[in-house]
Amino acid sequence: MITCSQATRQLWEYLDATADEATRQAIEEHLARCRVCCGELEFAGELRRFLASSAGDQVPDGVLRRFNETLEELGP
Amino acid sequence: MSVSLVDAETVDDAADQAERFRTLAREQLPRLYSIARRLVGRDAEDAVQDCLLKAFQRFRQLREAAAGPAWLTSILINCCRDRGRAIGRSPQQVELDEIEEFSLFRKIAYEDPFPYSDSLHLDFLDEFGSEDVRAVVMELPLLYRIPVVLVYMDGYLAREVANMLDVPLGTVLARLHRGRKLFEKQLWDYADTHDLLRKAAR
Numbered sequence A: 001m002i003t004c005s006q007a008t009r010q011l012w013e014y015l016d017a018t019a020d021e022a023t024r025q026a027i028e029e030h031l032a033r034c035r036v037c038c039g040e041l042e043f044a045g046e047l048r049r050f051l052a053s054s055a056g057d058q059v060p061d062g063v064l065r066r067f068n069e070t071l072e073e074l075g076p
Numbered sequence B: 001m002s003v004s005l006v007d008a009e010t011v012d013d014a015a016d017q018a019e020r021f022r023t024l025a026r027e028q029l030p031r032l033y034s035i036a037r038r039l040v041g042r043d044a045e046d047a048v049q050d051c052l053l054k055a056f057q058r059f060r061q062l063r064e065a066a067a068g069p070a071w072l073t074s075i076l077i078n079c080c081r082d083r084g085r086a087i088g089r090s091p092q093q094v095e096l097d098e099i100e101e102f103s104l105f106r107k108i109a110y111e112d113p114f115p116y117s118d119s120l121h122l123d124f125l126d127e128f129g130s131e132d133v134r135a136v137v138m139e140l141p142l143l144y145r146i147p148v149v150l151v152y153m154d155g156y157l158a159r160e161v162a163n164m165l166d167v168p169l170g171t172v173l174a175r176l177h178r179g180r181k182l183f184e185k186q187l188w189d190y191a192d193t194h195d196l197l198r199k200a201a202r
Helices: A004-009 A011-015 A022-032 A035-053 A061-073 B003-057 B065-084 B094-101 B104-110 B120-126 B130-139 B142-153 B159-166 B168-193 B198-202
Strands: none
Touching: A004 A022, A004 A035, A004 B130, A011 A022, A011 A035, A011 B168, A022 A035, A035 B104, A035 B120, A035 B142, A061 B003, B003 B065, B003 B130, B065 B142, B065 B159, B094 B168, B104 B120, B104 B168, B120 B130, B130 B142, B130 B168, B142 B159, B142 B168, B159 B168, B168 B198
16 A cells, blocks of 8 residues: 555645546555544545635726737737 | 728728727626636736737737637736736745645644634634735735646636646646645644734633
8 A cells, every 4th residue: 555655745646636547546555544644635525625716816997008009009 | 802901801801800908808807807816916907908009909810700709818917927926926946845745724723712612713714804814815926826826816727827837637637736735834824923812712
């Protein structure tokens, strides 16, 4: 069985579904027996949601006006 | 065919091109600006302006309208790279080895900053406002910040980012991995230096 450090190193790849089949199986086998790594996995998921939910910036009015001026000046 | 007719067609075509570019750009501006803010902070306006000019010059290279948003994003990333080189400190090799082993999950469990909580990991994340998150992301070296922002904040696939940056998928995955680890470590350091945890525990 893989070690905790091997498992945690690939948890995000596992969540992102970019891990290959053999890695997936090894991680799942490890998770079935290791509560600490289950906690790691859960937290990795929370951290992902945390990053995804951090709000983007609105374009300030003045900046938007200058972008539109640039666009109007383009072309023939 | 008379010369004047060809000229007229060319002018028409160019006007049409410019109009199509304006439509695409206007629709994508909010997204481009938001990505640029995360990648280069205060230089975002300049990076987007660079992007608009460059993209318009190359607009004929865009073959499929559906690819427009990703095409604009890849141009924006290059403009951000040109502007953002100075931002973000590159970690030393020693630090990187240390970072490979860092686990924010275990660090929080071990330091136990919220002794009476049964959801201390969520409590930890709750201490961060959007300004704090932005500050932590800006501390990542640009090399790692680009894939982290595009994949985890803007929802691109690692494969799409590899195409935009013109590097192999494995390179993007390796940078994502290291970027995440650095981000975890910097979240902890930021909470520590900005007293987020002590304030919360009071």
